[in-house]
Amino acid sequence: MDAPEPEAPDSARSRAKDKSPWNWLLLIPIVVPLIPAFFNADSPRLFGFPRFYWLQLAWILLGVGTTTLVYQMTKKRGEH
């Protein structure tokens, strides 16, 4: 292997990879699951699950959805 260049030629582009307004969406699945007012109740029940349980399990989907969206949207920009 050659000695590495301190400034790789594609550095500007690869730096753009991490900087994206889409990343702000990641805050949603970080903040929402940490607000007990949303989920700390028994009703409505869903399939017998109190709200406390089904809603927190549903937030897994919120997390997966958001991270997948951010990954897909930022991947295209960085592709070269």
Next chain:
Amino acid sequence: MWRDHLTEIIVFSVLFLLVSAMGFVAARWRRPQDMAHLDEWGLGGRSFGGWITWFLVGGDLYTAYTFVAVPALIFGAGAAGFFAVPYTIVIYPLVFLVLCRLWSVSHRHGFVTPADFVRNRFGSPVLALLVAITGIVATMPYIALQLVGIEAVLKTMGVTGDSALARHLPIIIAFAILAAYTYQSGLRAPALIAFVKDSLIYIVILVAVIYLPYKLGGWGSIFDAADAKFQASPAPGDGILLNANNQLQYVTLAFGSALALFLYPHSITGVLASRNRDVIKRNMSALPAYSLLLGLIALLGYMAIAANVKPLPGAKAGSVDGNTVVPLLFDQQFPDWFAGVAYAAIGIGALVPAAIMSIAAANLFTRNIYKEYLKRDATPAQEANVSKITSLVVKVGAVACIVFLDPQFSIDLQLIGGVIILQTLPAVALGLYTRWFHRDALIAGWVAGMGLGMWMLYQIGNPATGKKHFAGSAFPLSEFGFDTKKTIYVGIVAVLVNLVVAALVTLVLRAAKVADGPDGTTPDDYFADEGTPRAAAPADRAPSAPEPVA
């Protein structure tokens, strides 16, 4: 008696031995040209793709102890134990970008541990040593907890004796096998075994959450049974919902645990073993599948209530071992062979994380103590060898913790472990983003956060068990002079104080123009991806042995 559980024991043993054989064969899987290198033994050649990383990191984070202890907590306290669900939801978006930066800079410089990064970023061997020791100390009780998980299963099967040695013999044998194949195959062993472990767990849980509610009268009546139990109990904090006093604790514990998880050296080992940034990003959106699993497993605690499970007695007279509720539930509700499969899933579920943890602790010792202080010019082959031997020592230590000390002691230590590993957050996680902190200020912050955290944990007693100190992580805010019954997670307070101290001391040191260490990384290092060549090692780091490019 164990004779009543013969089918379970046979199924358990067969699956356990099958997996052990896989552990030995793993050395030949994706075989490297040269196993005598820490990158190969300790990081699987830094070559794992999406699926392997998913199983490896998943198998690493969701441990046997989680599968046993979280439902036990739900069984005993109710809603408060469900914190593990928001915790494992919040974590992935939280570290989505952070881990990519860590991977890139580690790839560029050949870092194997978080302390390697700190050493280079802040030019401070002392700070790196603190990070390394914190990591090793936090990991040891975590390994011991995996044994607690296996022990709960063995106890339920009646595999237990009267003397201390007889009681622990099965675990000693299991760990001897584990130690042997980890020694031989390194990170490849848990990576390969993780496939089996998680397939078994997924099967068992899917069957359990479909079949058990059907048998127990539906989810509604399961929750109602739990509600009735907590209504009748005198404890103030339990219930199927949170009350006004433990909501802050719930949220700060979930958030603090999420901050802590990827600071643990073993989580970082799993991440650094992946092939490129893309693998990490894809995993951050795919790993929550395990959180769903964890949420469903947690609810086994309520099913155990509905099924009238009575936990087995604990080590001390009059106490109960809550960890046995899930194994007992399977024992009572399922045919023997299926309970055996479930026990094997938990048992094997202990081996995967225990192997990764011992490898991570061994890497910390090798890179940040042995190579830094004992033998500066160690060759890659010597490093790999020291790591292999250290991983054995670590496992012997964990077994000794269980055999000679009360297992409760490991549980308490692990509680402390979470609080202390959080104190590496400013240097490791924030260090990935900013070089603003002065190296000595980070040391001051670490000392302040650690001291406060230990003091707070020392203050926490539990009148129900008669323990005066280290009985939990919920610190009553009234101790700080607030007029309230609310509690807060110790780790969050300690890490905030750590940050404030680090910031203030930085300002003072900068004003006094105290010399800071050199930054061995460049901004571009944080975005390097697969295929970027390694940066040359700085002259003071490895004078004689340039790292070969993997």
